[in-house]
Amino acid sequence: MILKPNQIFGLIICATQTPTSRVRFLSTTTNLRFQSRSASVSAKMANPAVGDSEKKLITHVIFDMDGLLLDTEKFYTEVQEIILSRFNKTFDWSLKAKMMGKKAIEAARVFVEETGISDSLTAEDFLVERESMLQEMFLTSELMPGASRLVKHLHASGVPICVATGTHKRHFALKTQRHGEIFSLMHHIVMGDDPEVKQGKPSPDIFLAAARRFEGEPVHPSKVLVFEDAPSGVLAAKNAGMSVVMVPDPRLDSSFHGTADKVVSSLLDFDPAEWGLPPFTDTTT
Ligand SMILES: O=P(O)(O)OC[C@H](O)CO
């Protein structure tokens, strides 16, 4: 049997999950198997696991950051291309798909192992080598299209919102330096080096920790909508029992779309009313 990349993610997380979440995750991979054909046909397919009535129950929203709110994934791609060229190798989107969304050290291990350079460059040394390049780039981070509009709209409408990002505190500060206004609207921000985040995405740790930190009564995962760009992030949200809207880079293979409940090509295309959230009142497109 040949596994698709997203099914391999599933098997990896299965090895580290509790029996309950393992069962849930396996059912997700089963869905993938049956949805993959239609997913490749339509980028906007919905996962039948979340019906229209469930969508209307959404009360809380969690945003991913890199590649979703901020256009920062391109920086990782660029430095990884530079480093691999030293080994006469090329960086491609099948490797990118396996790295994005993860904690730095977890992504670094994938990088050196998948490219076969681990004898020459350790994961730790890879992180050191890319650091100075990344630090300069992060200071130039821009918002993704529609990010400001959606965050401001949900905040103004009283919808509790937060961020759950695999990035660590020091990089978060650099990336968000010019975007204090948007990030100050978040109720809280959970980062990859948070003590409660034992494992990075696709583990559900970060989304469950993010949901716990909202005010008031504990929020049931079925009432939470996650926005993600990465295959590992979409799986993490589903492993947490949450609904997920994926905003993938167009270069990501469409076989990764099937796990999401909804796929949109930009945050500008998201319709809050479809999820029972307050509708936009502006005419921005
Ligand atoms: O996509 P995020 O925000 O979880 O960030 C993860 C890494 O920092 C980049 O892939």
Ligand SMILES: [Mg+2]
């Ligand atoms: Mg991301």
